[in-house]
């Protein structure tokens with residue numbers, strides 16, 4: 001089986017939209033309902049967050065969705081069960097995103113195998129150290145044809161970005177500023193421009209997706225002008241109320257890409 | 259395994275045996291890496307050492323006494339010394355670390371200081387050194403701890419710090435730590451995070467242990483003066499994240515004849531569901547940037563701890579402690595809320611010292627030990643009880 005993410009970037013290299021949401025939020029069984037609605041609405045790929053009790057890289061919106069999802073009973077076991085029939089319903093690439101401790105307790109090897117089995121294409125674990133990935137887990141990712149996606153920020157050195165590029169497959173997740181999720185971008189435009197120029201000059205092998213703080217059409221387009229696409233998380237999660245409505249999800253995506 | 263071959267200190271990769279490392283998102287990497295690359299050369303610089311020692315002496319009031327607690331000793335039928343960290347400026351051991359880290363932050367050119375606090379002792383110690391050096395200070399504190407440690411909140415405010423309530427999760431130390439980490443992520447250039455215990459990503463556990471190691475360095479010297487030998491039979495301390503305990507153990511780690519006893523908070527009892535006895539209830543995992551032992555569900559979600567003492571109300575322990583526990587070098591014991599309160603009362607009445615509830619956990623373990631009569635024990639009295647008066651008043655109907 002080909003990695004859908006890598007295939008996607010081969011076929012489309014600009015204005016890609018990825019949407020993040022938390023599995024099991026607002027209701028435990030909403031995971032696939034939301035994924036389906038996002039695909040129909042035109043999202044190019046999806047990031048499904050598995051919740052953690054102590055999400056240090058997340059702002060209030062995703063802290064809240066994670067908390068509610070855990071209260072609802074979401075766990076990696078439950079999530080993989082929900083994703084059993086994923087590929088009968090959804091064809092866009094799927095990435096799982098979450099913190100390292102639940103993955104360690106589940107077992108990294110088993111996590112990779114189960115992710116691949118249900119049709120997941122990539123994984124983002126922001127607090128998994130690069131050295132540990134390289135030494136201990138890379139083989140499990142590669143054996144299962146899973147992309148491991150790394151984050152970079154304006155403070156990441158050229159040397160480190162090159163190393164990340166070397167270890168990445170799929171894409172590199174570029175934060176437009178060092179930030180927790182859902183923050184309004186507070187950096188000066190000139191700073192951001194300098195950073196994106198630096199990234200361009202590095203001539204990286206992997207595509208770039210920009211994330212954190214993208215919340216509307218304007219910020220989406222701006223991000224797309226410096227990268228292959230952009231990722232929306234908190235701004236989408238915020239629109240989810242207690243009852244998921246496909247029409248509202250479509251409306252939201254349309255407001256970004258149309 | 260050959261026991262003498264075990265390395266109890268940090269290795270060049272930032273690990274203590276199986277524990278430690280730096281499990282952090284990329285947003286924290288540049289700051290943590292800057293610290294990792296510079297902390298040893300800064301700390302080992304003679305000028306830094308001199309300034310650090312001078313401040314510990316003239317500002318903090320070190321060295322702290324090693325007090326032969328004669329009536330407590332008679333009560334238990336052995337010889338007990340108290341290492342009086344409660345007599346430090348600001349009332350606890352925490353200031354040893356904040357003095358070290360503020361000097362280091364200055365060397366790194368940082369302008370803004372953030373910290374987490376549980377009991378408020380670390381927050382006060384941080385706000386104090388920020389006032390001393392004229393740096394901006396923001397302290398994160400769980401909403402519940404803000405209520406139960408009101409005097410320390412007032413002190414921090416008077417010292418000019420901004421106290422920000424952490425309102426997520428159990429609203430205690432763990433959540434305050436999360437908030438401080440988020441602040442650091444959002445302020446990646448000018449800010450230094452003064453972590454208050456031997457937790458967090460490498461190099462924090464090692465760095466904080468080095469700053470706190472002054473405790474055991476002094477104990478050795480003082481014990482030698484008082485008894486002719488620098489080695490006691492036991493050194494004992496309470497463990498929240500484990501900084502006073504690591505400071506107390508540090509220079510004894512390779513003296514295998516010295517038993518290291520670390521008292522964790524059992525809360526209402528280890529089986530009560532309201533406990534913070536990490537080594538008994540926890541498993542290996544990752545919390546706040548390091549691999550250690552933590553209280554968690556099967557699914558890897560962190561369990562909310564409970565202790566009557568805000569400073570021990572934490573679901574993990576530092577990675578070096580996890581290593582001492584796993585190798586058997588340290589003995590980790592659990593002490594309940596009630597046992598700690600009784601021990602506080604006993605010390606107060608026998609020696610005229612009102613201890614912090616945290617420190618009382620170490621004292622309480624004396625009840626469970628049996629003595630021949632000729633042992634020498636050193637108990638770290640990590641802090642004074644002023645901040646806990648309300649809790650004591652409520653508990654003892656004072």
Ligand SMILES: Cc1ncc(COP(=O)(O)O)c(C=O)c1O
Nearest residue numbers: 379455498499500501502569641
């Ligand atoms: C007096 C006192 N002792 C002990 C502790 C626990 O911290 P640690 O385990 O890092 O020494 C605290 C923390 O606030 C404290 O205030």
